[in-house]
Amino acid sequence: MGSITASRTHLRPDPQFGSLLASKFINCLMEDGKKSVAQGIFYRAMEIVTKKITDVEPIEVFNRAIENIKPAVEVRSKRVGGAAYQVPMQVNRNRQQSLAIRWLLQAVREKKGRGTHEKLAEEIIAAFKREGAAVTKRDNVHRMADANKAFAHFAW
Numbered sequence: 001m002g003s004i005t006a007s008r009t010h011l012r013p014d015p016q017f018g019s020l021l022a023s024k025f026i027n028c029l030m031e032d033g034k035k036s037v038a039q040g041i042f043y044r045a046m047e048i049v050t051k052k053i054t055d056v057e058p059i060e061v062f063n064r065a066i067e068n069i070k071p072a073v074e075v076r077s078k079r080v081g082g083a084a085y086q087v088p089m090q091v092n093r094n095r096q097q098s099l100a101i102r103w104l105l106q107a108v109r110e111k112k113g114r115g116t117h118e119k120l121a122e123e124i125i126a127a128f129k130r131e132g133a134a135v136t137k138r139d140n141v142h143r144m145a146d147a148n149k150a151f152a153h154f155a156w
Helices: 006-010 020-029 035-052 058-069 093-110 116-128 133-147 149-154
Strands: 073-080 083-090
Touching (some): 020 035, 020 058, 020 093, 035 058, 058 093, 073 133, 083 133, 083 149, 093 133, 116 133, 133 149
Antiparallel strands (some): 073 083
16 A cells, blocks of 8 residues: 555656646546647646636646545445445545546536536636535535444444
8 A cells, every 4th residue: 555656756747837736637637648638728728717716826726626626535345244334434645636636537528518628627616616516526425424434433
């Protein structure tokens, strides 16, 4: 547990903001190895964010959006005596970040119509304001964990 993957050690900060998180996000956004396309989408989204939220740096909006999506607890299945229980567990930092990124991208990809950069900008701004599909997903995960608190003693 807690092993560091190669992508973690070789991750370079992104060219525009010098942010490791943005770089990681761009890598997750990328499809078929087309990094320049992914960067274009991300930076265009950040331009829209800049226009809509003027009093905060765009990269700061992005960072806070990811922070607002990160789950503190999640439920994991645990089999005890033939029955499977949903056991609430703490989420470690790396997993929090990857879940946040995954949920944000999932929310963006589920929306139809319009360019990806517009949908991404919209979802980042929504997450920054603690609303939107990705934050809803986090709230649902928290609610599930809360509902299954009774099984917390099965945590291993």
